[in-house]
Amino acid sequence: MGRNLKAGYQQHSGFGLSVFSDDELYAIHCATLDVLNNCGINVYGKEAQDIFDGAGAAVDSKSNTVKIPPYMVEDAIRSAPATLLLAGRNPKNDFIMEANRVGFTNFGEGVSIIDLYTKEHRSTLKKDTGDVARVCDALESIDVHERSVAAHDVVAAVAPVHHADAIMTNTSKHFFQGVGNLENLRYVVEMCAAVAGGKDKLRERPIFSCITCPVSPLQLIAESTELIIECARLGIPINILSMALAGATAPVTLAGTLVTHNAEVLGGIVLSQLTCKGAPVIYGSSTTMMDLKYTTTPVGCPELGMINAAVAKLAQYYLLPSWVAGG
Numbered sequence: 001m002g003r004n005l006k007a008g009y010q011q012h013s014g015f016g017l018s019v020f021s022d023d024e025l026y027a028i029h030c031a032t033l034d035v036l037n038n039c040g041i042n043v044y045g046k047e048a049q050d051i052f053d054g055a056g057a058a059v060d061s062k063s064n065t066v067k068i069p070p071y072m073v074e075d076a077i078r079s080a081p082a083t084l085l086l087a088g089r090n091p092k093n094d095f096i097m098e099a100n101r102v103g104f105t106n107f108g109e110g111v112s113i114i115d116l117y118t119k120e121h122r123s124t125l126k127k128d129t130g131d132v133a134r135v136c137d138a139l140e141s142i143d144v145h146e147r148s149v150a151a152h153d154v155v156a157a158v159a160p161v162h163h164a165d166a167i168m169t170n171t172s173k174h175f176f177q178g179v180g181n182l183e184n185l186r187y188v189v190e191m192c193a194a195v196a197g198g199k200d201k202l203r204e205r206p207i208f209s210c211i212t213c214p215v216s217p218l219q220l221i222a223e224s225t226e227l228i229i230e231c232a233r234l235g236i237p238i239n240i241l242s243m244a245l246a247g248a249t250a251p252v253t254l255a256g257t258l259v260t261h262n263a264e265v266l267g268g269i270v271l272s273q274l275t276c277k278g279a280p281v282i283y284g285s286s287t288t289m290m291d292l293k294y295t296t297t298p299v300g301c302p303e304l305g306m307i308n309a310a311v312a313k314l315a316q317y318y319l320l321p322s323w324v325a326g327g
Helices: 022-039 046-055 070-079 126-138 156-168 182-196 199-204 222-234 254-275 302-318
Strands: 041-043 058-060 065-067 084-086 095-097 112-114 121-123 175-178 208-212 238-242 281-285 322-324
Touching: 022 065, 022 070, 022 254, 022 302, 041 046, 041 254, 046 058, 046 222, 046 254, 070 254, 126 156, 156 175, 156 182, 182 199, 182 208, 182 222, 199 222, 208 222, 222 238, 222 254, 238 254, 254 281, 254 302, 281 302, 302 322
Parallel strands: 175 208, 208 238, 238 281, 281 322
Antiparallel strands: 041 065, 058 065, 084 095, 112 121
16 A cells, blocks of 8 residues: 655645645635636536536536535535545555555557557557556556556557456556446446456455546536546546646636636536535546647646646645646
């Protein structure tokens, strides 16, 4: 079971980074509550809208706008677990997400590679998905595995099911993966349950976590809301990961982008907790900025590091486990 070094731990010796004061974090929180309460977010899917409506949010089904009152947001933050077990197929690879602990994963998703043997530049295949999972399984510095490359030799609509098959047969570590839609999630859960020894065992020791992304700005599309609801009911951790772009799908200022990002992720967390209080959920981010000259998304830019350091600090402020992109 992994309990890694602590990051951002306040002490009188060593090196650290203080991104915000508590007062500044509170100001961001208040601005986010204002957005969710007065502007609202677009929520698609009748079941999700019904869940919000039943809890007391203001739902406009014609515009798909849901306005979430502050007390509902703060109740969800309190009920979401601060500590998560990310179980591995082999218990020695269990990883605990908890306050200030920092772990590492590989990144995804690559769409082409230089073939190791032929040196050909080609599209990635299902076999590559499994091969990279096997490499990550052997690397002690990788705590959990994220689906790394896409399988272009299978039907795209069910590619996530093939990814899960390739990953589970090649790693004994916990793995994260987007599944695209509810049907694929149910297939992947059935596969994971078969490996774990049943759905009850999978709930006790989840070997898989789902990833879903809000659509910036301020939208939870039907595919996302369905996954959030189903994962909450099954006890499967879900990483609600915003990929907002400062200057494109979010305000050009980093502060404005952070508020937008926070509203999107907290909106998903509220839905998760309204579905099942205490459901395992992760505060996620791959938010960066748009290069306005070249209209590209530079994931190695300083702004990505700045935004995600701020996101990690916000998650700590909320006592929520986080998953953020590195700079």
